[in-house]
C-alpha cells in the first residue's frame with residue numbers, strides 16, 4: 001500500500017510499504033477514505049518528538065471502510081467508521097472511568113519504559129505518533145490496523161459525508177473537551193488562546209455550552225476571521241495588549257474560564273538535565289509557554305484554566321503564585337475521545353455542529369508532503385488539509 005512516512009526533520013514521503021494485517025482477535029483493518037494533517041503532526045515534522053523512527057507511518061485523524069475483521073470485532077465489512085486517535089481497551093481501571101486517553105492496556109510493554117521514566121506512568125497508545133505512545137502505524141495511508149475495534153471506531157450512518165464527520169477523530173472532541181473542562185455557567189466569559197483547529201472548535205463548543213461571551217486571541221487575520229464568524233469577539237495580540245483588552249471586555253473582572261489551545265513545541269520531552277543544558281546553550285524556554293502564563297494572569301479569581309494544548313516536558317517561569325493566590329482550578333489531558341463520540345455524532349447529524357468550514361485544502365495522499373510543508377509555513381491560509389488516498 002501507499003503511506004506517508006517519516007524520514008527526519010521536514011522530510012516526509014509517500015512510499016510503498018507492506019499492508020497491515022490482523023494481529024489480535026479484536027482488530028479490524030480499515031481502508032482509509034479520508035485523513036487529515038493535525039497541528040500535532042507538525043511537532044513530528046519539526047523533529048522535536050523523541051521516539052519517532054525513520055519509516056514510521058504518520059497520521060491519527062482518519063476514517064474509512066471496514067475491509068477485514070478479527071474474530072472478536074463487532075464491526076462488519078463495508079461499514080464506514082471514524083477512528084479516535086486515542087487507542088483504548090475499554091476494560092482497564094481508566095477506561096472503566098471513561099478516562100480513555102489514560103488506558104493502561106493500549107501501549108505495548110516494550111515501549112512503555114521510556115514514558116514511565118519521564119511521566120511516572122506509561123502513556124496509552126496513539127495512532128501515528130511516537131514509540132513513547134506505542135509506535136502504532138498511522139492513518140495517512142491506504143489501510144490501517146485498528147486495535148480494540150470494539151471500543152474506538154464510530155459507525156457513521158449513511159447520509160453524512162466524510163468531511164462532515166472526519167474531525168470526530170480528534171480535533172472536534174478535543175475542542176469540545178477543552179470547553180467541557182471549563183464547567184461553563186450561564187453568563188460566563190471564556191477566553192481562548194490560539195485559533196488553530198482545536199481553538200476554533202473550543203470557541204464553537206463554549207458558545208454551544210452557553211457561554212455568554214467567547215473571546216479568541218491570535219495574530220493570523222484569517223483565523224481570527226473564522227473565530228469571529230463563529231460568534232467570538234477577537235483580540236489580535238499584535239495590535240492590542242491582551243491583558244488590558246480582556247480586563248476591559250469583562251468589566252475589570254477577567255474571564256471566568258481560559259483555554260490554552262496553543263501548547264508548546266515539545267523540546268521539553270528530554271530528561272530535565274538535557275533540557276537545562278540545551279536551554280543554556282540555545283536559550284530555549286525563554287518564551288515557550290507564553291500563552292499559558294498569560295492565560296493564568298488573565299483569568300479571574302476563582303476561575304478555571306483548561307489546557308488542550310500539547311505539552312511534553314517541563315515549563316519554567318510557571319506563575320504558580322498567581323495560580324494559587326487566585327484560587328484557580330486546572331484541567332487538561334489528551335482527549336477522552338470515546339466519551340464524547342456519540343453525543344457529537346448526534347449533534348453533527350442534527351445540524352447543530354458543522355466543522356467543514358475549517359477545511360481549506362484537499363489533496364490526494366500522494367501530495368501529502370506538499371500539504372505538510374504548506375500547513376507548516378502558511379498557517380494563515382492553510383487552516384486544515386484533508387488527504388484522500
Ligand SMILES: [Zn+2]
Nearest residue numbers: 038040061170
Ligand atoms: Zn490531531
Ligand SMILES: [Zn+2]
Nearest residue numbers: 089092095103
Ligand atoms: Zn483501557
